[in-house]
Amino acid sequence: MADKPDKTNKLKARLPRGFADRGGAEIAATRRMLDKIRAVYERYGFEPLETPAIEYTDALGKFLPDQDRPNEGVFSFQDDDEQWLSLRYDLTAPLARYVAENFDALPKPYRSYREGFVFRDEKPGPGRFRQFMQFDADTVGSASMAADAEMCMMAADTMEALGIPRGSYVVKVNNRKVLDGVLEAIKLGGAVNSAKRLMVLRAIDKYDRLGRDSVEQLLGRGRKDESGDFTHGAGLDTQQIAAVLNYIEFQLADEIDLEGVFDDWRRIVSSSIAGTKGVTELEEVAFLCHSAGYGPTRISFDSSVVRGLEYYTGPVYEVRYDGLIERFRGEPVPATGFSIGVSRLMAALQHLGKIESKAEPGPVVVTVFDRERIADYQKMVATLRNAGIRAELYLGSGKMGPQLKYADKRGAPCVVIQGGDEKAKGEVQIKDLIEGAKAAAAIASNQEWRESRPAQF
Template identity: 65%
Template sequence: MAEKPKKPQKLRARLPRGLTDRGPAEIAATRAMVETIREVYERYGFEPVETPAFEYTDALGKFLPDQDRPNEGVFSLQDDDEQWISLRYDLTAPLARYVAENFDALPKPYRSYRFGWVFRNEKPGPGRFRQFMQFDADTVGSGSPAADAEMCMMAADTMEALGIPRGSYVVKVNNRKVLDGVLEAIGLGGDENAGRRLTVLRAIDKSDKFPPEEIKKLLGPGRWDGGEEGKGDFTKGAMLGDDQIELILRATSPSFIAGRFNADGSGGVSNADTVELLRSTADNETLKQGCDELSVISDLLDSGGYGATSTNPNVRVVIDPSVVRGLEYYTGPVYEVELLLETKDEKGRPVRFGSVGGGGRYDGLVSRFRGEPVPATGFSIGVSRLQAALTMIGKLGTRPATGPVVVTVFDRERLADYQKMVSQLRAEDIRAELYLGNPKNMGNQLKYADKRNSPCVIIQGSDEKNDPDGPQVIVKDLILGAELAALDKDRDDYLQRQADAQRKVPQLGMIDEVRRILARHDIDWN
């Protein structure tokens, strides 16, 4: 007897770790966010540009986000001409390539913005995705600290445009030259110490995640994730001595600045006072340059009403020595936007959102392609992270975007009539669709319209088509119908509103009736 053929194995639908699907509500919220950010950036004079998701791997250079992965933290493949290309890990490195390639044709300074997905080949975890969206703005061709101050001001304006009130966020700014000066003072200057300096930067950059004792381990012999030797993954430290570690912690700790600001930025010493305190950390030219640049930024922030002064207690931008940024390519001022709001997650646990954006000066990135100095500075918003925060605090809606008006099919022999109604609605800029499923059951058609989040449906049976007064249609307001379902049916307003939830009108008046329903619920698709 012949063996029965084996049934083919059914493919299991599964999503790779570190990635997520997005539905209509999330997409609509992203669209609203991006449009708000775009308006602020354009108000500052920035213009759009797009770069592709793939770049030659050498264009991304050595400035990669996670170098303990086998392929350096980026997703890479070999092209048919045997050259390696990689998915972009941020939007800054591709911009540097674009500017270098089009340098002579672009105005300088060149001010541009762009948004899109970036990709990190890193170990996924809570809030750590391998694909996420960023929105960047950059000024290339200006070495003035005014360009850095402007980025901080624009970051503050963007937060407020998104509905985050003043005092519920803070933009923190520092200068990498300050930390570089401290590193020089403890003997970590020069190219031979570049690796250890990067380890120090990444350790300090984790100050918002780990307590000082854990940061000391990262600056010293290293740290086990499990808390004890042999438990969890091991992160190699910078192998610094105790005195070196103490000086770095003192120079990068917010507590180093006596009388720091309150959580909302109020009170405390001014930004100018903070700069002067930083000058006392070490005595070398690098640190002096960093403090001089911060002093210019402080003056510009104060003149614009963004800084910390005795007459402006509710500060928007604070000079904070703990901000260092982990990427190697920053060469001067660096900044971060932190949300100070606290809320609770779905399990009732307190959540502090922390940093939702950042950036800094990267004067060496474009220069790699040009062989000449090209100053640049930029700011990036983590759209995906900020969207999660705004949604949690109720600044973005979770309801799916309003769907189209659904024209139902009462008589399958009259599809052309129903399609004509759909075309008439679309011609008036009203989103509409013809029900394309099995029209046998009208109840199923209405359920479909509910799932599509439709504001109303159009129904026309033979009675309405052949009405003695001319063709009629029934327009059913689904939003009002849902509200009525929750009301006490004995109430007087129930009967009054029920008549408004479903009306028979002349077919020639269909457009006006639909518009009346859209206006009632303040629906505008534009």
């Protein structure tokens, strides 16, 4: 008797935590969405750029999403030369490396867009993955607030290109200099407070997601989440916490007087040169956007918008980062841009009914009625493909029933069947899987066949 297979050592198929597979329907829906985003970016004069998923760790630097030291928050490994390499955690740091490496050859300003997966070694959770897709647009080499205003307008146009009507979205803008001015006002300026300052900014950035009470805890001693994990807080005193919350809770209604808001912000940061400059920059961005017809229902100025990365230096919608390229060149290079989280935007669009997640129609399946005529069937498939029709030959060994079940599972609009009788007449039988009807037709004219079935091909 033959030995039975040993199942005890069978490898278990499993997906790592924080990662997800994507099927054909999701990929097709994502492709349609990215095409619309790409069209807007290119209409603004931006050109594509692709960088590797792996960079030298020191090129990514210490600017990590949840930690302020290398190798934390990223997936890293050493190569044969004992050099540390890391999977990119965003698309901005690789852009900085690319610009620094090709600085003299690039036009200034340099407008580019990039799309691709990024990786973060963080605790996964609902809607929070370790691999996710981003779609970025950046302008490098211009310190003008017009570049920042252009980014805000392009973000608004992108939302509308995706079918989100005005009134259902808003691009929120803030300025990191204003935030830094607020922190200076509560005695958190200077290098000695840099770590605490970063903790405060990351806490503020969670305001929309966690709410006031949780942010208040993160500004103070710390917060325990629903899983029981404890996050240490920034350790601010009661007065400092009150000052920060007072600032970030500015709510700007559509009808609000922006000049009055900017005056209030200027008063709050009056002791800070950087903070005062930040308010002036926001005023200029607001003027340029509103002059172009992008009013407060499309672009608003919100004091709770931060972002957690340390390289942000100016207007934050995501983001001006004048200091990032300086690490490579030794001189400041102004840069501004924004990033779209593709997965989260896709979920929002599906919720709004703006994107269908159905799979694209499958290929026409040419069935194998007579195994000895496999070459004839392969020729049929080639003829269909040459006519621009998606087609495939059934490669299994089943009879006609299993072949039809396969075609149905593939989402095929129809199958092609040719037995001995059809062969003798120079015809094929077409089984319409969509309408559930049969038709006999000569295959003399692929053009005529396609024109008679416009919904399927």
